[in-house]
Amino acid sequence: xxxxxxxxxxxxxxxxxxxxxxxxxxxxxxxxxxxxxxxxxxxxxxxxxxxxxxxxxxxxxxxxxxxxxxxxxxxxxxxxxxxxxxxxxxxxxxxxxxxxxxxxxxxxxxxxxxxxxxxxxxxxxxxxxxxxxxxxxxxxxxxxxxxxxxxxxxxxxxxxxxxxxxxxxxxxxxxxxxxxxxxxxxxxxxxxxxxxxxxxxxxxxxxxxxxxxxxxxxxxxxxxxxxxxxxxxxxxxxxxxxxxxxxxxxxxxxxxxxxxxxxxxxxxxxxxxxxxxxxxxxxxxxxxxxxxxxxxxxxxxxxxxxxxxxxxxxxxxxxxxxxxxxxxxxxxxxxxxxxxxxxxxxxxxxxxxxxxxxxxxxxxxxxxxxxxxxxxxxxxxxxxxxxxxxxxxxxxxxxxxxxxxxxxxxxxxxxxxxxxxxxxxxxxxxxxxxxxxxxxxxxxxxxxxxxxxxxxxxxxxxxxxxxxxxxxxxxxxxxxxxxxxxxxxxxxxxxxxxxxxxxxxxxxxxxxxxxxxxxxxxxxxxxxxxxxxxxxxxxxxxxxxxxxxxxxxxxxxxxxxxxxxxxxxxxxxxxxxxxxxxxxxxxxxxxxxxxxxxxxxxxxxxxxxxxxxxxxxxxxxxxxxxxxxxxxxxxxxxxxxxxxx
Amino acid sequence: xxxxxxxxxxxxxxxxxxxxxxxxxxxxxxxxxxxxxxxxxxxxxxxxxxxxxxxxxxxxxxxxxxxxxxxxxxxxxxxxxxxxxxxxxxxxxxxxxxxxxxxxxxxxxxxxxxxxxxxxxxxxxxxxxxxxxxxxxxxxxxxxxxxxxxxxxxxxxxxxxxxxxxxxxxxxxxxxxxxxxxxxxxxxxxxxxxxxxxxxxxxxxxxxxxxxxxxxxxxxxxxxxxxxxxxxxxxxxxxxxxxxxxxxxxxxxxxxxxxxxxxxxxxxxxxxxxxxxxxxxxxxxxxxxxxxxxxxxxxxxxxxxxxxxxxxxx
Numbered sequence: 001x002x003x004x005x006x007x008x009x010x011x012x013x014x015x016x017x018x019x020x021x022x023x024x025x026x027x028x029x030x031x032x033x034x035x036x037x038x039x040x041x042x043x044x045x046x047x048x049x050x051x052x053x054x055x056x057x058x059x060x061x062x063x064x065x066x067x068x069x070x071x072x073x074x075x076x077x078x079x080x081x082x083x084x085x086x087x088x089x090x091x092x093x094x095x096x097x098x099x100x101x102x103x104x105x106x107x108x109x110x111x112x113x114x115x116x117x118x119x120x121x122x123x124x125x126x127x128x129x130x131x132x133x134x135x136x137x138x139x140x141x142x143x144x145x146x147x148x149x150x151x152x153x154x155x156x157x158x159x160x161x162x163x164x165x166x167x168x169x170x171x172x173x174x175x176x177x178x179x180x181x182x183x184x185x186x187x188x189x190x191x192x193x194x195x196x197x198x199x200x201x202x203x204x205x206x207x208x209x210x211x212x213x214x215x216x217x218x219x220x221x222x223x224x225x226x227x228x229x230x231x232x233x234x235x236x237x238x239x240x241x242x243x244x245x246x247x248x249x250x251x252x253x254x255x256x257x258x259x260x261x262x263x264x265x266x267x268x269x270x271x272x273x274x275x276x277x278x279x280x281x282x283x284x285x286x287x288x289x290x291x292x293x294x295x296x297x298x299x300x301x302x303x304x305x306x307x308x309x310x311x312x313x314x315x316x317x318x319x320x321x322x323x324x325x326x327x328x329x330x331x332x333x334x335x336x337x338x339x340x341x342x343x344x345x346x347x348x349x350x351x352x353x354x355x356x357x358x359x360x361x362x363x364x365x366x367x368x369x370x371x372x373x374x375x376x377x378x379x380x381x382x383x384x385x386x387x388x389x390x391x392x393x394x395x396x397x398x399x400x401x402x403x404x405x406x407x408x409x410x411x412x413x414x415x416x417x418x419x420x421x422x423x424x425x426x427x428x429x430x431x432x433x434x435x436x437x438x439x440x441x442x443x444x445x446x447x448x449x450x451x452x453x454x455x456x457x458x459x460x461x462x463x464x465x466x467x468x469x470x471x472x473x474x475x476x477x478x479x480x481x482x483x484x485x486x487x488x489x490x491x492x493x494x495x496x497x498x499x500x501x502x503x504x505x506x507x508x509x510x511x512x513x514x515x516x517x518x519x520x521x522x523x524x525x526x527x528x529x530x531x532x533x534x535x536x537x538x539x540x541x542x543x544x545x546x547x548x549x550x551x552x553x554x555x556x557x558x559x560x561x562x563x564x565x566x567x568x569x570x571x572x573x574x575x576x577x578x579x580x581x582x583x584x585x586x587x588x589x590x591x592x593x594x595x596x597x598x599x600x601x602x603x604x605x606x607x608x609x610x611x612x613x614x615x616x617x618x619x620x621x622x623x624x625x626x627x628x629x630x631x632x633x634x635x636x637x638x639x640x641x642x643x644x645x
Numbered sequence: 646x647x648x649x650x651x652x653x654x655x656x657x658x659x660x661x662x663x664x665x666x667x668x669x670x671x672x673x674x675x676x677x678x679x680x681x682x683x684x685x686x687x688x689x690x691x692x693x694x695x696x697x698x699x700x701x702x703x704x705x706x707x708x709x710x711x712x713x714x715x716x717x718x719x720x721x722x723x724x725x726x727x728x729x730x731x732x733x734x735x736x737x738x739x740x741x742x743x744x745x746x747x748x749x750x751x752x753x754x755x756x757x758x759x760x761x762x763x764x765x766x767x768x769x770x771x772x773x774x775x776x777x778x779x780x781x782x783x784x785x786x787x788x789x790x791x792x793x794x795x796x797x798x799x800x801x802x803x804x805x806x807x808x809x810x811x812x813x814x815x816x817x818x819x820x821x822x823x824x825x826x827x828x829x830x831x832x833x834x835x836x837x838x839x840x841x842x843x844x845x846x847x848x849x850x851x852x853x854x855x856x857x858x859x860x861x862x863x864x865x866x867x868x869x870x871x872x873x874x875x876x877x878x879x880x881x882x883x884x885x886x887x888x889x890x891x892x893x894x895x896x897x898x899x900x901x902x903x904x905x906x907x908x909x910x911x912x913x914x915x916x917x918x919x920x921x922x923x924x925x926x927x928x929x930x931x932x933x934x935x936x937x938x939x940x941x942x943x944x945x946x947x948x949x950x951x952x953x954x955x956x957x958x959x
Contacts, residue, residue: 131663134660134663135660135663135664135666135667136667138660138663138664138937138940138941139664139667139895139933139937139940140894140895140896140898140899140936140937140940141895141896141899142896142899142900142902143898143899143902143917143933143936143937144667144933146902146917146918146921146929146933147668147671147929147930147933148671149921150917150920150921150924150926150929151671151672151674151675151926152674153924154921154922223786227786227788230788231788231790231903234788234790234903235902235903235906235918236918236922237918237921237922250788250790250791250794254794254907257794257797257798258802261794261798264791264794265791265794265795265798268788268790268791268794268795269791271788271791272786272787272788272791275786275787275788276782276783276786276787279782279785279786280782283782298849298852298853299769299770299852300766300767300769300851300852300855301855301856303864303870303873373865375861375864375865377856400870404867404868404869404870405867406867407864407865407866407867408865408866408867408868409867412865412866413862413865413866415858415861415862415865417858420857420858420859421858421859421861421862422859422862423859423862423863423877423881424859424881424955424956424957425880425881425884425954425955425956426880434863434866434868434872435866435867438866438867438868438869438872439867470956470957472956472957473956483862486862486866487866489866490867
């Protein structure tokens with residue numbers, strides 16, 4: 001039914017896939033294309049200047065001075081000496097481009113050389129060179145160029161040198177990083193052993209690998225260099241008359257800004273168009289090359305997972321269940337592919353009960369847990385079907401504000417890595433107080449008091465002191481207790497613990513487990529416990545659901561499943577657990593890997609790795625079959641029946 | 646914390662020395678013989694040799710550096726031959742004007758850049774985001790010296806909203822209001838590029854932070870989306886943005902050279918341009934040293950602010 005529909009749905013083509021592809025990349029690409037067109041046009045016109053039917057750019061005509069644009073014979077008018085602005089613009093662009101490109105090449109050459117040598121040689125040479133580079137970078141950028149021009153004297157060539165010199169550090173730094181990494185790679189070692197000289201290795205082995213970085217750095221700095229050389233000319237420190245580039249044209253025009261603004265506005269517009277087109281082009285190329293943008297990793301996740309159910313399912317709530325999840329399906333849409341992370345699961349938890357979800361990493365355990373309160377990042381995640389009822393209230397239909405109230409209130413979470421899950425810049429006390437105040441309008445003093453008693457509850461010594469600590473000042477076990485304290489701040493009825501002990505060492509793990517067990521008994525909270533560790537499961541869970549490739553493959557009481565697993569996958573998982581005092585026991589790693597959830601095989605997802613798989617396992621959907629009261633398995637050839645026989 | 650700040654202050658000292666070495670070396674690159682240049686037609690071999698001895702130019706380069714540095718430390722930056730007054734007096738006077746302009750600009754670009762970046766990140770792919778992204782691109786591509794002229798044409802000449810040049814009105818004025826009035830156009834022009842850079846970085850930093858685990862924790866405990874973005878995400882993003890604002894101080898201080906020339910602001914930038922064309926090299930040297938030292942201090946301030954924000958650095 002719902003499952004079959006999910007499998008049958010073909011991945012939609014790239015539309016609305018949640019990553020910036022459709023409109024985002026198009027937007028960027030049109031701009032990049034526009035940039036390429038403008039830049040190409042400018043370069044072609046500049047190159048063709050000698051053959052274009054333009055008047056002599058230096059021919060003065062006092063009678064025709066300061067003609068406005070569109071004057072007869074002078075499309076862009078004339079300047080203070082009656083020279084044709086269009087012609088001067090084309091020739092000036094030629095100079096500006098030549099200077100900008102030359103400066104870029106010089107900076108790229110020397111910067112890359114320094115970077116290569118420093119990165120490849122390492123050690124003292126590296127330190128010395130990089131200190132020098134740091135010193136140069138300690139100057140405000142343009143100021144150093146000014147000092148150099150001051151010494152060399154004004155002039156276009158000197159301005160070019162100055163701008164090139166101040167840009168050397170950008171190249172040196174970028175290239176050094178890459179060269180440093182490369183110099184430790186095997187192929188460089190191999191070349192060294194084969195007796196090649198350092199120069200040969202640098203030129204033959206290292207240089208080709210850093211060339212793309214050099215080119216990218218060039219494309220990002222060239223616009224800037226054109227701008228800065230124009231700037232020096234504008235100040236009168238670059239091109240000297242009669243030579244003219246765009247900057248000096250602008251500088252000369254400035255003197256008559258009020259009477260004839262077009263003389264200065266036009267060359268400025270040209271610089272602007274040139275630099276803008278280069279930047280657009282560079283950005284477009286970078287966006288396409290940057291893998292983070294491609295995968296959608298830099299899209300902003302919204303406050304709550306998108307719910308896109310085809311229809312609100314009719315649900316018969318489970319008797320006595322506090323949390324009741326039915327037919328939950330959660331998908332990730334990335335670049336036209338649909339990853340069915342959770343492919344239709346049912347679970348329920350009663351008061352004071354602990355349900356464990358067990359499975360390998362990537363089986364969809366965490367996504368299932370996050371889906372309940374809408375914590376799966378959207379984009380690219382979305383809830384595609386099913387329902388989650390809390391006391392009969394459909395969480396997927398609730399308002400955002402209602403979900404916010406329930407989060408950390410009735411339903412709270414404890415996550416895996418307590419270092420990355422606590423905010424590094426706020427004290428533990430502040431984070432606890434925030435959790436309390438998000439649900440109860442109490443005064444700060446009162447909330448702090450409660451925070452202290454919470455830390456006491458999770459047995460943190462010296463709670464008043466600890467409230468002032470930052471997460472990085474605490475040990476791993478301490479941090480996880482803080483997280484648990486935070487989850488208990490508002491008398492949660494359901495606690496969802498996503499591998500809360502995985503990052504902790506064994507003794508701390510035992511303490512955390514006993515703490516959770518105690519809370520369950522004393523506060524009657526239901527716990528959804530996610531783990532890959534059967535040892536932990538046996539210590540705390542009443543019931544287990546074994547998850548594989550987004551589905552439950554076996555559910556039942558903890559003891560029954562551990563003593564007589566029905567699904568071959570469960571049996572394999574249990575065999576993976578080392579047992580103390582039985583060193584000879586064969587630890588059975590499961591061969592192969594879990595299937596990708598964007599290309600699930602037909603039939604049983606475990607069949608390719610299953611020793612008991614037969615032909616019928618690879619056909620059609622395998623239903624969940626009830627073996628006994630509260631015991632179900634999704635397998636055509638379960639181990640269970642045999643054990644009985 | 647205090648010990649960290651002290652440590653950073655001490656670490657800034659070698660950087661300051663490095664600056665003096667570079668400036669000294671650049672000045673030593675001057676082509677030709679300074680004594681000959683100074684003496685002009687009086688440059689007989691005897692005179693040249695005597696002047697060289699007086700100027701200490703007969704000594705080795707390291708010896709010259711030590712003497713030169715000693716003079717600097719005593720506040721002796723030499724005498725400007727075009728202005729006929731001690732370099733240090735002129736530089737400090739000009740520098741206060743630059744500091745007012747650059748400081749205002751830095752404040753402006755930080756506020757505008759952070760604001761635009763956050764809006765852009767929070768409303769990713771909306772029209773606001775696209776508009777901001779485009780304006781930012783325009784901002785970092787536009788030649789600031791040209792933008793200044795355009796603003797003068799419209800805001801000062803055409804609409805007469807703000808003065809076109811100077812720091813105070815020639816008649817009357819001289820108070821804070823007058824200064825603010827004169828500051829608007831140059832401070833804005835100077836801030837444009839840095840605003841673009843900061844906005845871009847803020848957008849990326851916010852988007853990166855919003856995917857962190859601790860943001861999920863904040864949501865899981867029921868913090869409102871507003872709190873998640875402005876309290877949790879913004880503070881974490883700020884830690885990566887602050888050093889970049891420090892670096893922008895360098896671009897603002899450097900960019901002041903153009904803006905002060907365009908708006909005839911009596912700061913160190915316009916002084917430098919004039920000093921270069923009159924080849925008053927001692928004035929150039931003094932100006933460059935003071936602005937570079939100010940930049941080091943701006944970066945130091947950024948470091949300290951970052952430490953206050955991020956307890957892990959203490």
